[in-house]
Amino acid sequence: MGSALEAARARRSWSKVTDTAPTREQLLPLVAAAGRVADHSNLTPWRLIELRGEDRMALGAAIGAATGDGPSAKPLRAPLLIAVVSSPRPSDKVPEWEQEAVASGVAHVLSLLLDEAGWGVMWRTGAFVRAPEVARAHGLTRREKLLGWLYVGGRPPRDRDGFRAGVDPERMLGQMPAAG
Template sequence: MGPALEAVRARRSWSKVTDAAPTHDELLTLVSAAGRVADHSSLRPWRLIELRGSDREVLGRAINKANGSSGASDKPLRAPLLIAVVASYRKSKVPRWEQEAVASGVAHTLSLLLDEAGWGVLWRTGDYTRSKAVAKAHGLGKNEELLGWLYVGGKPPRVRPGRRKAVDARHHVKRMPKPKKNA
């Protein structure tokens, strides 16, 4: 089997990361590759927002505002780099759900590429991804939705890889049912 299969099998979510993060240029290289996901009509109905430093504090205030709290949530400070994943819907014959699937595909592919490059990654979501305060903080347009953030940082030393059970594909892959004779 090839390196892609091994990279996918080795992938795990990293809830704790160090303060190291890929550079902007390193990120651009990986995003360029991740953007190659299947994309009906080549709409590229997605964009990514890079949050570093004080950007994460702005997000923390928006999250608390969305939750009806004052101050700033510390959640965005748990990684040195957050990558906001935005579905940017285009006017097209391609349905909205399919455009969102492309944006999700880019995010997942990017998370695999970051992991393979040695970075710890966790895709975070939450109810506040659809809040006005968080959308405003990200400068989202009326045809855009936030799908969450990739939290990215260095993998801590001396941490054993998480043991995640392999998926039993037999429970998820079935043949199409045969048509009923009286139908």
């Protein structure tokens, strides 16, 4: 097992994946580990929905209904989609935006863990993510928000060269401005 630093440095998005995917049993320990993100008051303001097989076609129909373009084939680009849902809990201490950040953190850590386990992963969104038809297809409550899907599958054979360069840490890490 590598370090978190090595996993973060090696992470990349895989826009094309093969038809293999982790089983539910393989996913469960990764989800448990991803659930360890910072979570003020331990509210667990998130949930994940796994979509396989016919579920992906139902999502395609919902996207088509939302866009008016007919069923979308986009959900068929990977054998497993993991819907990331922000599911805020009532709290006087933790605002809803912070709870949504926790759900985003879970998605990112899960994508790192899947990548480290050898799976191809890409977090996909789109204008239809907040469409009522798509929310209904996922069984979301009025308070919940869909943050997108992790598209997961096998990695096609190819080298890791050519993906985007990292950020310039000197440019991105600033300091507090002087008082005055």
